[in-house]
Amino acid sequence: MAAAAPRAQGSPGQVDKNMAWIPLHALLDGASANRQVAHDPDLDLATLGRHSLALAGALQARGVRRAGLWFDDAAQLAVALLACWRAGATAVLAPDGRAATRADLSRQDAGLDLWLTDAGPEVDPDPTAESAGMGGDKGGDKGAGMDTNTPPRTRPGPVAATIESLMAGAAPLPGGPLNLDTGAVVLCTSGSSGQPKQIRKGWRQLAAEIEALEALWHWSERPACVLGSVSAQHMYGLPFRLLWPLCAGRSLARRQLVYPEALQHASLPHAGFVWIASPALLKRLGTSLDHAALRGGLRQIISSGGPLPAEVSDSLARDLDCRPCEIYGSSETGAVAWRQGAAAWRPLPGAEVGIGSGTGSGTGSGSGIGTGQALWVRSPWLEGGQAFHTSDAVQLTDEGFILLGRMDRIVKIEEKRIALPAVEQALATHPWVREARIDLAAGEKRLAALVALTPRGVHALRNGGRAALAQALRAHLAPTQEALAVPRHWRFLRDLPWNAQGKLPRADFEHALQRPRWPMEVAIGAGDKAAPDGGPRDARDASNVRDTPHIDGPAGSASTPAARRYVLDVPLDLRQFDGHFAATPVVPGVAQIDWAMKLARRDLSPSLAFRGVDALKFQRLIRPGDRIDLSLRWEPARGRLYFEFRGDGQPCSSGRILTEARADDV
Structure with missing residues (x-):
């Protein structure tokens, strides 16, 4: 196994004797051997140190005590963190880079004196100008979406700046060992609901955690590149993607890699690499990866943020010869325990x-x-x-x-206390269920369930209908659960909508409960891959997209024909399946025509009228979970929109939609 059970020997205080290991507090002392820190573009430790010390000088000169940080580039985040530490400032790691988040953080606790970021649109073009005062109520804010006519003292949020803009002309602070008891990092939880909570971590705490990880896994003994699907701004990504690799001499992949294809593409150039991933990404790996190419270089997979299904762990052990190491912990505790497979933590x-x-x-x-x-x-x-x-x-x-x-996921229904995890676990024992999430729906007094189906479950849905499937799952729960613990509302999916941190926020749960009316649009040519801008898109929500590359003529011309082609995934429990038919759900013809018309209005001409349809042919059924191709050809001069749906290379349906009245209709 590439990720063999690690040696749990020694204590965190003994790690420094390893020549490859640089203690966290010594990263800026200048005495350590130089080595590569990051790729694309390359960055070495000496350059990182110079940039951090120059930025520290700029922060100290401006009297910055609390700086908000948001970086997509993990190497830039390292520069900013070490600079804040050297300047004695607290670094507040934002949960995202939105202007609203910046404003919220500036109003919470002790506020923010400065916002450091690599997000261009949010950056003040002249952070050294007189208007760029420190603090949310002192300076102007020229971030995107701000009203520049608002008086400076009432604009929300601190000034935004880049590392480069602050370093220009700054006198650097001298290097040397950092004080583990000065400065701090504040993390914002990504909880399931409510206002994110701020959690303070001292540098001594962070150092102790990564030394414990090194004592267990000995990263400094073997070089590798560390790549991650999780943000380095959170308590899981911060030590595993950033601080531990810096001290262990392992290089960083700068960007968060949220899609399996991006992770593979970034991994292959390296002789050895480690994945810091969430269960959400690992569950999406499927068969889309080149297992043979990855197997030789993959040193370790680390997963945290939620439970990793046993079958996913088993498949990675089989296909990549690397069983994931799962980490148990929280933002409050940091990493606490680990396991592989079904072993105890x-x-x-x-x-x-x-x-x-x-x-x-x-x-x-x-x-x-x-x-x-x-x-x-x-x-x-x-x-x-x-x-x-x-x-x-x-x-x-x-x-x-x-x-x-x-224990805190307990709800009370009609004075009965129901432990939601127990219901989810009971449901997951059914061979048709891969995993489930259960909660009270908004405004309801009965439970609702999001259920990710196994291949056997998908087969049961396609050949028996959703009503029979739901009834079978109710019957499965009945012997072990209270009647009130059996969900009333059901939504069936291939995967639960976990976010990149392995969480399922309340708003996402509520949204996922709504059965869709439209297929999911997939990037053409991607096979089983997700669309590059966020995975499969709901056609409803892509009405403003105009950049589809598969064009056979200019759209919008008064006389020139134009064409589009789409790859669509049919949801497992499309609303239009109701009544078509109870035991064998199929997409009705009227829904297919509706999909074609809406996509044509989105991408060909928003003013297309529907005057009727003819030459209809229905040759093959479109079923739950099918992936289908849709071709559209619009001939403005004739007032005709031709459409064809195909599945597995075979025609499913075709016809022409009349966008202008025929002469014999007048």
Whole structure:
């Protein structure tokens, strides 16, 4: 196995003896050997140090005490973080780069003195000008979407600047060891609902965490490039994609790689590489990767942010000879434990876990074994040395612990307490269900379920209908669950809509519950790949897209024919399946005509009228989960829109839509 079980020996304090390891506090002391830090473009440690010290000088000269950071480029984020640390400033890592987020952060806690970013449209063109004061109520803000007529003192958010603009002409601070007890990093949680919470992490805590990781996996002993599908701005990505590689001498891939194809493309140039991924991405890998090309260089896969289904772990172990190492933890605790496959979770070196009050020293060594009790954790990277009580119910084992579900995901319906994880776990034991997410729908008093189906489940849906499928799942739950715990509303999908951090926010859950009326548009030529701008698109939401490259003539001309071609995925439980038909759902012909007409209005001419249809042929059924091709050809001079749907290279339907009245209709 490429990711063999690591050696858990030594203590975090002993890692420094490794010549390849540079302690976190020594990254700017100038005495360490130079080495490559990042790729595309290349960046070495000496250059990173010069940039950080120059930026630190600029921050100190401007009296910056709290700086908001948002970087897509992980190497630029490293420069900014080390500069803030050297200048004694707190670095606030924003959850995203939106102007509204910048304004919100400037109003929370102690506010922000400056916003550092590599996002061009949000950057103030002259951050050194007199109007570029520090703090949300002192200076102008020329970010995108701001009203430049608003008086400067009332504009929300601090001035935005790039590293390059602040470094220009700045006197750098001297290098040297950094003080682990000055400065801090503030992270914003990406919770399922509500206002993101700010969590402060001292540099001593961050150093202790990555030293524990190094003691376990010894990254400094073997070079590799670290690539990730998760943001380095979050508590998972920060140590794994950024701080640990910097200290271990492993190079960084600068950009977050959210699609499997992008991850593969960025990996192959390197002799050795590691993936820092979310379960959401690993579940989408499927068969789209070149396993033979990747297998030789893949050193390790690390997954965190949510549960990784056993079949995904097994398939990666089989296809890539690399079983993922899962990390258990949270923004509050940092990394706590790890496992591979179905094994129990094992605490990281230096971490303690237990159940009960947390005042003892239980570490999961066998004493105090119980079921359904909340886990507590204690580690050198938890502030104050106090036990942190989680909301995860666990059972302790000799090796560590087994997760049983979230204790805070309990709802009350008609005075009955229902543990949602227990219902999800029971549902996932059915051979048709890969995973499920259950909650109360907005304004409802009964549960709703998002269910990701296995191939067997998709087959059952296609050949029995959604009503029969839902009834079978209800019957499966009935023997073990209260009647009120059996969902009333069902939505069936191939994959649950986890975000890049492995979360399913409440708003996304609510949106996913709505059964669609339109197919999902896939980038042409991508095979099973996702569209480059965010995966398959809902045709409803792409009405402003005008850049489809497959054009056989100029669109919008009064007389020139034009054509478009699309690849569409048919949702598993399209609303139009209702009534067409109960046991064998098919896309009705009127829906196919509607899809063709709406896409033509989007991409050919928004003023196209529907005057009728003729020459209709229906030759093959379009079913749930089918991938189909749609060809459109518009002949303005004749007032005809020709369409053809094909599946697996075979014609499904075709016809011509009349966009002008025929002479015999007048």
